Amino acid sequence: MRVSAKADYAVRAAAELAAAGEEGPVKGERLAEAQDIPLQFLEHILLELKHAGLVRARRGAKGGYWLARPAEEITIADLVRAVEGPIAHVQSDPPESIEYRGNAEHLREVWIAVRANLRAVLEHVSLADLVSGEMPSIVEELSAEPDAWAPR
Amino acid sequence: MRVSAKADYAVRAAAELAAAGEEGPVKGERLAEAQDIPLQFLEHILLELKHAGLVRARRGAKGGYWLARPAEEITIADLVRAVEGPIAHVQSDPPESIEYRGNAEHLREVWIAVRANLRAVLEHVSLADLVSGEMPSIVEELSAEPDAWAPR
DNA sequence: GTGCTCCTGACCAAAGTAGTCAGGAAAGTC
DNA sequence: GACTTTCCTGACTACTTTGGTCAGGAGCAC
Numbered sequence: 001m002r003v004s005a006k007a008d009y010a011v012r013a014a015a016e017l018a019a020a021g022e023e024g025p026v027k028g029e030r031l032a033e034a035q036d037i038p039l040q041f042l043e044h045i046l047l048e049l050k051h052a053g054l055v056r057a058r059r060g061a062k063g064g065y066w067l068a069r070p071a072e073e074i075t076i077a078d079l080v081r082a083v084e085g086p087i088a089h090v091q092s093d094p095p096e097s098i099e100y101r102g103n104a105e106h107l108r109e110v111w112i113a114v115r116a117n118l119r120a121v122l123e124h125v126s127l128a129d130l131v132s133g134e135m136p137s138i139v140e141e142l143s144a145e146p147d148a149w150a151p152r
Numbered sequence: 153m154r155v156s157a158k159a160d161y162a163v164r165a166a167a168e169l170a171a172a173g174e175e176g177p178v179k180g181e182r183l184a185e186a187q188d189i190p191l192q193f194l195e196h197i198l199l200e201l202k203h204a205g206l207v208r209a210r211r212g213a214k215g216g217y218w219l220a221r222p223a224e225e226i227t228i229a230d231l232v233r234a235v236e237g238p239i240a241h242v243q244s245d246p247p248e249s250i251e252y253r254g255n256a257e258h259l260r261e262v263w264i265a266v267r268a269n270l271r272a273v274l275e276h277v278s279l280a281d282l283v284s285g286e287m288p289s290i291v292e293e294l295s296a297e298p299d300a301w302a303p304r
Numbered sequence: 305g306t307g308c309t310c311c312t313g314a315c316c317a318a319a320g321t322a323g324t325c326a327g328g329a330a331a332g333t334c
Numbered sequence: 335g336a337c338t339t340t341c342c343t344g345a346c347t348a349c350t351t352t353g354g355t356c357a358g359g360a361g362c363a364c
Contacts (some may be wrong), residue, residue: 001154001155001236001239001240001241001270002153002240002241002242002243002244002338003153003240003241003242003243003263003266004243004351004352004353004355005243005352005353005354006352008242008243008259010258011259012252012254012255012256012259012281015254015255015256015259016254016255016256018255019254019255019281023219025309027309027310028309028310029306029309034253034254035253035254035256036253038353038354038355040354040355040356041353041355043244043309043310043311043312043356044311044312044354046310047310047311047312050310050311053187057310057311058309058310058361058362059289059308059309059311059360059361059362059363060307060308060309060310060362060363060364061307061308061309061362061363061364062308062309062362062363063308063309063310063361063362063363064309064310065310066290076262080153080186081304085153086303087153088153088154088155088303089153089154089155089304090154090155090160091154091155091156091157094303096240096301096303101162101186101187102164102167102168102171102187102190103164103167103168103170103171103186103188103282103283104163104164104167104168104187104282105285106159106203106282106285106287106309107163107164107167107282109287109291109295110219110228110273110274110277110282110287110291111155112294112295112300112301113273113287113290113291113294113295114270114273116295116299116300117269117272117273117294118153118266118269118270119304120260120269121262121265121266121269122266124264125262126320128258130255130256130258131255131258133257133258133266135258135261135262138265139261139262139265142264142265142268142269143261143264143265143268145268146270147245148264148265148267148268148271149248151238151246151248151262152233152238152239152271156320156321156322157321157322157323158321158322175339178339179339179340180340181340190322190323190324190325192324192325193322193323193324195342195343196323196343197335198341199341199342199343202341202342209340209341209342210330210340210341211329211330211331211332211337211339211340211341211342212330212331212332212333212334212338212339212340213331213333213338213340213342214331214332214333214339214340215330215331215332215340215341216340216341217341261344268358287363299323
């Protein structure tokens, strides 16, 4: 249940692209510096985002990357899925495809609920929300509770 | 964002222990068979659960494992934490300890919200809920929505 | 055609995952 | 007290994932 460096980097780089907006292609190097990400690793990630259809790019002088869609229409979930694959798997299988036996029969519903709650956050925060800092109400409410900040 | 085999096994084995209740120690072999888990691997997992204080054990004939606390007082989160460590980490660090720069500044709140929503499920389902099939309302509601069962 | 920038595949070290193997140590039975 | 049963523990292994680096090629602008 951890967020990989790749996913974290993908979101951060995309946030920079969202903030750049209409000012034309942004170089990989500038993204790497802005977010302190190893350039060559970032290039691989941006390539994956491109293959997923979230980002576009042009080479050469004046080249760089930009978002394929408006920042309002790209969610954190889109980015995480592009680099990590499905958001919640149990032993490499999606929860709904697992058959539990015996006394663990209802465990599937638990994993389904877990996934649903993950989606409830990740699919509702757009890049526009992220850079503006005006989070959807669900995030506001969850992160407002002091308990949410306790380590455990 | 995946649940490891170890965590899945831990919950399933614990569910069997919860169901066994007061009928005395349950052998590892019986747990392994009931949930189709490799015995030797399961023994390692049960040992971790014991070290975490969730399970107790006795050796020899008539030996076996049992829950250290009533099934109502052990949650899925307890079990997952015992074998996987903290429930939501970003790049091996807890979300509240990360400092984001530039346009990703608000990303921390997103990860905090993600973790809060994970906890909202995992900390509120007890082993007793799991074996009885009577889930807390949050799980009922989440898993009732057809959308929650869609792959994506 | 000469730089600039992205594109792609190959490679690599370290860590994590999912186990197996071999033996030791306590508890109960005869 | 020997014997069996069951847990306890560490060592080991094969495979995959993670988080990168390296080297070169391909497209674009001037």
